[in-house]
Amino acid sequence: MVSRDNSFSPAEERQGTHAEQNGFRLDIEGLRAVAVVAVVLFHASVPGLGGGYVGVDVFFVISGFLITGLLWREVSGTGSVGLRAFYGARARRLLPASAAVGVVTMIAATFLLPPLQAPTVLYDGIFSALYVSNYRFMLDGVNYFSAANHLSPSPFLHYWSLGVEEQFYLVWAPLILGVTWLIRSVRRARKSPQSGVAKTQRPYLVALALVAVMSFGMSLVLTDVVPAAAFYSLPTRAWQLAIGGLVALAARHWRRLPALPAGIAGWAGLALILLSCTWFSPATPFPGTAALLPTLGAALIIGAGCATPTQGCGRLLGLPPMRAIGRISYSWYLWHWPVLVLAPLLVGHSLGLVARLITALLSAGLAWLTMRFIENPLRFRPSIRHSPWRSLGLGATATAVAVCAGLALLQVVPTTVGRGAPRKQLAVTASPAQEGAGLDAYDAAVRQAFAQVQTALVASAGIQSVPSNLVPPLANAALEDKDVYLRGCMRDFLETGHPECASGDTASATTVALIGDSHAAMWNPAFQQLAALRHWRVETLAKTGCPLLDLPISSPLLHREYTECEQWRTEIINRLRTEHPRLVVLSMWRGYGSVGWPSGFTSYDPAWLDSLTRMVHQLRDSGTQVLVLGPIPDPQSVVPVCLSAHLNDATACEPQRSSAVNASGIAAEAAAVKSGGGHYADLTDLFCTADRCPVIVGNTLVYFDWNHLTLEYSRALSPVIGTLTDRALAQG
Known part of the structure; x- marks a missing residue:
């Protein structure tokens, strides 16, 4: 799921104009709403939205745009990136909510799932807390759309995208720093002036373009050969994040677009995303070339919004209801899938369409509570927000609590040994007919x-x-x-x-x-x-x-x-x-x-x-x-x-x-x-x-x-x- 680095404090939330002047993008908040609603309705098996899973691809583009923009502004202004502050902000923003939902999900799974299934889910939870569940699912050959999964889906399956996001954060900042170091090294070798090194945009564009091309090529090949690797891994998804990054680096060019072309581009991008949601299905080879539609759609919306964030589709995306959904998008993404998976076990029967939609809305309520009492208090508490080490410590503590909770719950899963009276082994004594018999x-x-x-x-x-x-x-x-x-x-x-x-x-x-x-x-x-x-x-x-x-x-x-x-x-x-x-x-x-x-x-x-x-x-x-x-x-x-x-x-x-x-x-x-x-x-x-x-x-x-x-x-x-x-x- 996506970082919300263009989000704002509760005080700024009441001052939309002030937030906008400080770089807050109302249209991106609304775009998050489109993405999360698509994913939630897809997982709720709403007819006509067989491609709603592309909401995750939209989130990837948003992440690439926001994180690359943040890193570029810092490196162009200071010549470097404060890694402690960068990773501390990510940890403070993402890990506590993820760990809290993970712990609740593991507890519920322990007592609701059959004892033979619970340990597997608990291990899924532990890997998810460590943000490597995408590779666990990949190595186990878990098909996101598999026929077998409907019998016993993991309530942590959706955490695969969080793994991709966290791995992206780990490599993206060093990538930007590496390009900066390379520029300086080349200039030093040529004895060129070092002034303005970090303001040279072209090398960063080239680096991200290379990442996008190599990653997309890998995605195309593996979608045909090893679909699980293409779907779950960062190397095959990095091109979508890089596309968002390229939009961020080219933002000044996007801003020059006149209102009419920008409006057309934004509406075309939204149409591409909606077309993907309704045209695609679980049978669509994915990501492959199909992922181009939602990826380019999101890039067009974000790029157009650089020129006219409150015009065109930005006007729709910036409506208060869309922004409200966008604000809870991260927590809603965390909650919706485990609630949909575990609710039938709680009530003792499968859910119809109406019941699934009600369940999805209930998970939105849990998301609001999580944002209100976990996300925002920890994100905006000054003693944590202004200390990278405390932010990192908070994230490490949240992860450790989730991992330890999973390991502890493994010890309380009931045994699966039969307690009935011993029974005789099946023994068949067939007498074959004599050769030549009729x-x-x-x-x-x-x-x-x-x-x-x-x-x-x-x-x-x-x-x-x-x-x-x-x-x-x-x-x-x-x-x-x-x-x-x-x-x-x-x-x-x-x-x-x-x-x-x-x-x-x-x-x-x-x-x-x-x-x-x-x-x-x-x-x-x-x-x-x-x-x-x-x-x-x-x-x-x-x-x-x-x-x-x-x-x-x-x-x-x-x-x-x-x-x-x-x-x-x-x-x-x-x-x-x-x-x-x-x-x-x-x-x-x-x-x-x-x-x-x-x-x-x-x-x-x-x-x-x-x-x-x-x-x-x-x-x-x-x-x-x-x-x-x-x-x-x-x-x-x-x-x-x-x-x-x-x-x-x-x-x-x-x-x-x-x-x-x-x-x-x-x-x-x-x-x-x-x-x-x-x-x-x-x-x-x-x-x-x-x-x-x-x-x-x-x-x-x-x-x-x-x-x-x-x-x-x-x-x-x-x-x-x-x-x-x-x-x-x-x-x-």
């Missing part, structure tokens, strides 16, 4: 294996208390994703090609290829056991978010066409033609095209079914048998997190079969696979009774997240999967 024998083996699992499901449905011997333990469940990704055997979003990932008897004449996305990889533990028992060679060929279907696909995480997936598919098909496995097992997620995962097609739709038929037919033509595994049910929650909040009522996390299973889609897939000459396995009865889908079977946790099986449940179902593969091979 198909009836294979069908009978499948029915017998399914029946055993059904018996265990019926016995497990309605379990109240999480068993004390649950495997994997809830606290360890999230670690299983590392094994699902098979240590390189499942290709990531940006990887193509595929290494040799074979298990079992690698010299066997029977090769079974398990192919698909992460929903193929999650079955690898089952097939590894089968490979050892059947003396098969099992090869796992999987790629994140990439079903083996010839459909044009886009990635909501990469925000572009998923070309790596298309290339990987081609390579895998060519590889299968060369290797000629006896059986290809296809498995894939059925959430493509769902809310938050726009992929260019939708699971079960006609294009999906036609592509499935074509793929099966193509594989059959190459001489291999094909088995398509049906979908697993949608648990409709992050299961370990849900269970940690319902240790004494696990049924609260059990979805209804009717809502967790798409029966008509499964039937359509079965027909499509049969049409292509393959075999289809409806797996629903391995997860659901007639009406419910337990998330614990025996003592085994079924899901380690919101859509993947645990290694333990995959292995437990290995005998059943074995009967299905035996039948598919026998029908060749």
